[in-house]
Amino acid sequence: MRAEQISVFLENKAGRLAEVSAILAEANVNIRALALADTSDFGVLRLIVNDNQKAIEALKKRGFTVSKTDVVAVEVEDRPGGLYRILDILHQAGINVEYMYAFVQHSGENAVMIFRIDPIDEAVKLLQENNVTVIDGSKVYTM
Amino acid sequence: MIRYRTRDITSLNPEPCICGRTHIxxxxxxxxxxxxxxxxxxxxFPSQIESVLMEMDEVEPYYQLVVDRKDNLDTLTVLVEVGERLFSDEVKHLQKRERKIAKNIKDYLGVSAxxxxxxPKVIARSQGKAVRVIDNRSI
Incomplete structure (x- = not known):
């Protein structure tokens, strides 16, 4: 019930993001969702793509530092309070969300959000017990 | 052996060699x-900073020192390449590692950097003598 995300180290200067997107375009990789964390000197780009292996190979070949991380894709009701419901479940259990970002595509009526949480297995179990839909990785990449 | 003002920094070792030679x-x-x-x-000495970096397993052996002068104060910036061992998807971990390198340099050399x-590959790979220091101070 996990999805794989790739993270790329970038210096915080002009043209770095453009180069990453050019490399992915050349490798014919489609970006499904992304988030960028930045500091004054560097940033970490997190991506959900349709083909992890191809993306990692292409980026590594061009000298980028890339890593894979397990994240959870969760269906969030597309109405006021939808996100709160999920965060509240995690909060009640004392689970911290490292970061999260939204997916472009809807899953039926619902929005999809990517969560980076630790411990991941416990969080997935907890969400499922509370009738929250956790989307499997294989489905996320092709949604 | 005669060495005269070569400006090499080394130390003398009076212990006999394991090969049996007793000369200094x-x-x-x-x-x-x-x-x-x-x-x-x-x-x-750049070699001191190098040994601080080499002692940390997650740090790659590529670094560069940039010295500047801002408001009449020297500043030392140590550029360190982020390889796979140093990288994390969480910014707080990267910043923690950054601080740890700075702390080790401060502890060992007494200078804050x-x-x-x-x-990766931002620091030029040179054949032979590497350019480790960029001194932008104009004195």
């Missing part, structure tokens, strides 16, 4: 006096 020996050359930087009055994480 010279240890490895750790640097040269003309490599030395003076940063806010503290003598800094700013550590800047850079992308």
């Amino acid at each position: 020996r010279m240890n490895r050359v750790s640097g040269r006096t003309d490599d030395m930087l003076i940063i806010r009055g503290v003598n800094v 700013k550590v800047k994480l850079v992308e």
Whole structure:
């Protein structure tokens, strides 16, 4: 019930993001969702793509530092309070969300959000017990 | 052996060699006096910073020192490449590692340095003598 995300180290200067997107375009990789964390000197780009292996190979070949991380894709009701419901479940259990970002595509009526949480297995179990839909990785990449 | 003002920095080792020779020996050359930087009055040898970095497993052996002068104060910036072992998807971990490198340099050399994480291959790979120091001070 996990999805794989790739993270790329970038210096915080002009043209770095453009180069990453050019490399992915050349490798014919489609970006499904992304988030960028930045500091004054560097940033970490997190991506959900349709083909992890191809993306990692292409980026590594061009000298980028890339890593894979397990994240959870969760269906969030597309109405006021939808996100709160999920965060509240995690909060009640004392689970911290490292970061999260939204997916472009809807899953039926619902929005999809990517969560980076630790411990991941416990969080997935907890969400499922509370009738929250956790989307499997294989489905996320092709949604 | 005669060495006369070569400006090599080394130390003498009076212990007999395991091969049986009892003559005084010279240890490895750790640097040269003309490599030395003076940063806010503290003598800094690039080789000292190198050994601090090499002691940390997650740090790649590529680094560069940039010395500047801002408001009449010397500043030392250490550029460190982020390889797979240093990288994390969480910014707080990267910043923690940055601080740890800076702390180790401060503890070992007594000079505070700013550590800047850079992308791999940003620091030029040179054949032979590497350009480790960029001194932008105009005095």
